[in-house]
Amino acid sequence: MKGIISYGAYIPYNRLQRSRIKEFFGTSGLSGEKSVAGYDEDSVSMSVEAAIDCLQGFNAEQIDSVFFATTTGPYTEKSSIPTISKALDLRAGVKGIEAAQSLRAGSSSLLVALDQEGTTLVLASDHQLSGPGGTNEQLFGDGAVSFIVGTGEDVIAKVVDTTSVQVEIIKQWRNEGDPFVQNWEDRFASSVYTTKIYESVLEFLDNNNLSISDISKVAISAPGTKGYLKIAKSLGVSKEQIQDPLFDQVGQTGSSHSGLMLISALEEAKPGDTILVVNFAEGTDIMLYQVTDSIAKLSKRRGVRDYIEVKNNELSYADYLKWKEIIKMEPPRRPAKERPSAPALYRNYDQNLGFYGSKCQVCNTPQFPKQRVCVECQTKDKMEDYRFFGRTAEIVTFTLDYLAPTPASPALVAVIDFEGGGRIISEVTDCDPAEIKIGMDVELTFRRLYEAGGIHNYFWKVRPKR
Amino acid sequence: MGKQGIRDRVAVVGMGCTRFAEHWDKSVDDLLVEVAYDALDDAGILPTDIEAAWLGTMNSGVAGITLSGPLKTKYIPVTRVENMCATGSEAFRNACYAVASGVFDVVLAIGVEKLKDSGYSGLVSNRPPSDGTSPNITAPASFSFLAPAYFNKYGLDPKQGKKVLSRIAWKNHKNGSLNPKAQFRNEVSLEQIEKSPIIASPLGIMDCSGVADGASAAVIVRSEDAHKYRKYPMYVKALSTVAGPGDGRIKQDFDFTSIRENIVASNAAYKEAGIENPREEIDMAEVHDCFTPTELVIYEDLGFSERGQAWKDVLNGDFDLDGRLPVNPDGGLKSFGHPIGATGLRMLYEMYLQFQGKAGKRQLDNPKIGLTHNLGGNPWQCVSFVSIVGKEIS
Structure with missing residues (x-):
């Protein structure tokens, strides 16, 4: 039996009330709050936190491969896998690869992990930067997820089937040096992808001799605030079946968002439940899981459920702008921070990471x-x-x-x-x-x-x- | 300690100390020339009489040439000394040992620091390359660890504790107001101190020493020669330096209510000087009041107060100019600022003036034994220096 053995989440402690943005600009926006990575957090640190949650009660020595997915990696050139592996105390011989550039990086990594031998730790983590005053700023939240994929008795969610469909479309993009993502007109993309996703999901269900009403929970991560609802409606997904995308509590967390929804679904699931995950970005990743009896034996962890509750929702918009380095502050009247010595770091990785x-x-x-x-x-x-x-x-x-x-x-x-x-x-x-x-x-x-x-x-x- | 020790073997026969201030118009060279000639003139000797010199500076120059260049000394040995905030004291200690060894008969110990040329307020230090993972903590913050730990251990509520700390700063400023060499020469009210902006909780800006440029110097000779130079030389009774192993930040048995290096350094000094009861036998002390909680725990570490009692002694005025054991009669780092290389010798300068009855409005009633204490580093790991000096050979 192949599938998910364990999951873990990380939602940063600080939350920005969307009303704070409204107060600042005098414009209206979404309700609720969004998660904000601290000034001392990034995609690597958050992925380690999510993995710590995921590795509860699991022997890290058993991990054969690590997949790290993000669109907001710390370096354009330099791997983060060794950083993550050391921090998690994985075997030095662990295989690893990074998936970047795509908001499907997380779901595609999970798909590939489900196809390969051995035990794979899949991490997806993002903190996308959005321009002040825009719709992306309303929507984007920060967070990370982690899954252990493998075989055996401990599988909590057995994979039933997966598929991936590539759709070339210019919808959202960012180039090196761009501070923020750029978007094409919403209506172009939304009408195209809604149709594409609809067709892909129908075909997927057909191949599995299932209809949408057979599914317990449908987790759709699609661009925009209403995309998932439109798709759900066209597919005939009932209100009870729709997995909450957590926009009010977290926001859309880039390449980790579909994983966050899957974890939310798993947290509520009973043995026998089926969960359909649909993630769109220049194509669609579709995964169908069936929850097993082993889910009851999963050790206690924070997951999405606990991390959502642990928060400071008093973050000011000024601190948000400062932490995201959107506004340039006066530098401290102290000598500039010196870069750390690479040889000193090299000697101390076991200790420091x-x-x-x-x-x-x-x-x-x-x-x-x-x-x-x-x-x-x-x-x-x-x-x-x-x-x-x-x-x-x-x-x-x-x-x-x-x-x-x-x-x-x-x-x-x-x-x-x-x-x-x-x-x-x-x-x-x-x-x-x-x-x-x-x-x-x-x-x-x-x-x-x-x-x-x-x-x-x-x-x-x-x-x-x- | 060796069989002989340093007691009464060397004496100070000339000293100089610049005003400690923001010397925008003076360079390191200017400060060194000024203070060296003051000390030489005071001893009644010529620059050519100096056989060797020890220069203490943390960041204002490297090597002995920092001194030999401006003074144009005639190819004599000059050693630059650095031991963090105890740098000036270390220059003095090494110079004393050189005379005691018999290798030299007349030497100069000199300390200088130019802090105000960096463009930054506070201290700026050059650290070697590192992995950069040490905690992001400033000097006042590292010493502020002492305050909550001390208050917690001895049952002071934070308000009471703050009053004690403020009392220490108040006393030092009061003393400093009487000193023409001090950077700050105003009395500061308790209320001003208590309400000063918080720097590192619970420390406000008025709990911290100032930042100044300055230099100080001493001419050291063999005790048996001292009277050739002046009627009242200052005799060295003990010199002690301890460098800590840093166990306080690794092991759990250190509780941040004392500084271990201080205890060991002062006990060694008392032994060397033959002092059995420091509370009774020491007439005055200059201690390293970099921050007010430092001075509070120093009272206990040096045996001026019983453990857990220093805060009461502070409130009782025990360490005031007219108290049972005046501490920092010259105004301390609080009034002088802390040009690192100069501070230790500045403390000795006050002892020297007091023994000669030249301390002006701060003059104590015929003090005979004095102590200087200087430390550099953090509460959990530092170098601590203690000297005992006296008016007479014992």
């Missing part, structure tokens, strides 16, 4: 960063690797640093003690300054610290455990 410290084999003291000489007993070179990730941690003391240059002042920095020993000094992210206190439980979260000289520096911070 995998969050490995060392543990003394003589006195058992865990320590971070890695040490040669034990901080407790001074024994030299009797260390073993010790992973701090996943361990309970709490704040010992903290400060709100109003002086440190950061897009989210004040910078929150705290001394963190881990259960079982070990201490770090870390930035605290996704935390209200009024909320931080001594004794607060925190957990590690993977972040992009900064970009300097074109180099993206990834590391871990802590956030309140929620």
